[in-house]
Structures are given as structure tokens and as C-alpha cells.
Amino acid sequence: MESGIATVLAPRPHDLLRVAGVDDVLPVGAPFWARASLTQTPWVVVRRATAQDGQVAVGVRGRLRAQRFAMTLLSTAIEQIVAPERLCVDGPPEDHGLPAFAALRTVRPYLNGTGLQWGPTGSVGFEIATGRHTVTHESDLDVMIRLRDINASLLQQLSALQAKLSSTAVRIDCQVETPVGAVALAEVASSQPRVMVRTAAGPRLLAAAELVR
Secondary structure, three states: OOOOEOOOOOOOOOOEEEEOOHHHHOOOOOOHHHHHHHHHOOEEEEOOOOOOOOEEEEEEEOOOOOOEEEEEEEHHHEEEEEOHHHHHOOOOOOOOOOHHHHHHHHHHHHHHHOOOEEEEEHHHHHHHHHOOOOOOOOOOEEEEEEEOOEOHHHHHHHHHHHHHHOOOOOOEEEEEEEOOEEEEHHHHHOOOOEEEEEEOOEEEEEEHHHHEO
16 A cells, blocks of 8 residues: 555544434434435445544535534444545446536546545535535535545645646645545645634634654
8 A cells, every 4th residue: 555545443524424224313303304305315425523432423415505404323233334545446327417526537548547535425425425416516626535644745746636627627625634624625735824624613723844754
């Protein structure tokens, strides 16, 4: 395994989880749409938040963009874990002319060429994993790259990748997952002295030099 590639140990942010017992996993007071959504498609996405031992912080996607429900899930209710890295192996489903899927086809060679673990997240990743139509003509393409660390050579590679991703017609939001949290690829590739890191405890500013080892 190449340096900088992370190993899957447990559910992590962006992972998709198939759940068992929809009636049991939803907390009291959950909105009606969340129950209807899980009944149709029993999948949730792992959130970047803290949870008690034996639980995972997750989110339920509704039909509308504004319908997002945050909750915790008992680990025993998880039937299947699908990491975004598994969703980039095959081609996306029939895109029906949707720009986000076209963008995924365009940038796949660039991302595969890095030799790093990456995968689609957001609505594109959700649709590929579950088969439920969540991508619209207005959807951006969200992707993530998981790294164990960032060295000077890898930083140059990420900067070159950002230049390629930013040249597409569709907006691409690429998050770099590191041991200290997630950072936007655009910030990693910039010359800014400080970057915003998303952690389970919330966002925090970090000196960019602290990301490079």
C-alpha cells in the first residue's frame, strides 16, 4: 500500500450505512419525511460528529435538499458499510444528461492517476450506492480523498489535481480527509498560512504547515 493511503477500520465520515429495523433506529420525534425516506431507502451517511461508544453519528437524506435529519445510530443496526472509495471502481449509473455524473467521468482519470484512495460523496455517491435518484441538474460533484499524512511531494501532486478539478464546468467540492480532520483541497493547494479543518468537535483553524510532514 502506498504512503498516504488510509486503511478502513470503522465507519468514518462520508461512509454510507445500510440499516436494519427502520422503526427501531429512528428516535422519538423524528420527522415524518425521515421515516418515509428510510423506509424507501434504508441508508444513512456518517456525519462528522461525536457519538457515545457503540453508536455512530449519522444523517438521513430526504427527497428535498433541505431535508436532512441528524441522529445517532447503534452500531448493531448497521447491515452494510460502503465507503466512497468503493464507488469509484465502476462507472456511474446512466446519467440522464446530469452534469454532475458527466463531471465524474471527466475527473475519474485525474483522480485515479494520483494512486490515492478517493471516491464520490454527497448526492452522487448516495445515488451510486443506493440506486435512489438524488442527483439533479443543479447538483455539484462532491468527492473526497483520504490520506494518512501529507508530505511535500504529495502537496505538489494535490496542487496539480486542484488545478485540473477547478477547470471543469461543474463545481467540484473535494475534501481531503486527514488524521486531524477534513480540509478543502482548494485550501490545501493554496498558499494561505492557515486552513479550516473540519473535526468531530467542530471547525478549527490550523496552520497549513501542520498538515505537511
